[in-house]
Amino acid sequence: MTKSELIEVVAQEANLTKGRAELVINTIFESMVEALQRGEGIEIRGFGSFTVRQYKSYEGRNPRTGEPVHVAPKRLPFFKVGKDLRQRVNGERGEGDDDDDDDDDDDDGPRRESTKPRAAGGGTAPKPATRSDGGVTEDVI
Numbered sequence: 410m411t412k413s414e415l416i417e418v419v420a421q422e423a424n425l426t427k428g429r430a431e432l433v434i435n436t437i438f439e440s441m442v443e444a445l446q447r448g449e450g451i452e453i454r455g456f457g458s459f460t461v462r463q464y465k466s467y468e469g470r471n472p473r474t475g476e477p478v479h480v481a482p483k484r485l486p487f488f489k490v491g492k493d494l495r496q497r498v499n500g501e502r503g504e505g506d507d508d509d510d511d512d513d514d515d516d517d518g519p520r521r522e523s524t525k526p527r528a529a530g531g532g533t534a535p536k537p538a539t540r541s542d543g544g545v546t547e548d549v550i
Contacts, residue, residue, distance in 0.1 A: 454491065454493075459487070
């Protein structure tokens with residue numbers, strides 16, 4: 410999909426003129442570029458995140474001649490795909506699913522308990538373990 414095709418889709422979906430849709434798209438892209446220039450990350454839940462990675466200078470080689478070439482330090486944008494986008498591209502989820510969470514808060518499996526010790530007097534007390542008949546186990550009492 411090209412930028413002009415994206416503008417057409419936005420214009421149709423939002424019932425805007427192509428000029429207005431182009432302004433919206435350009436504003437979004439320019440805001441993203443400015444944020445990355447400032448070193449900020451961009452997170453779009455369910456889609457992915459953009460960050461800037463910094464690379465140090467190094468001595469490379471010209472593949473044609475084999476001559477050593479100095480490569481200056483640089484900053485490059487990096488995109489990490491979100492869970493929802495990855496699943497939708499792979500056909501694992503339908504478009505109608507509204508679960509935008511990127512984290513594993515769904516009930517799709519058993520939860521792991523934290524192995525960190527609790528601070529004394531802080532946090533919430535663990536729930537007592539119960540037996541199948543509804544009573545509390547002896548080790549909790």
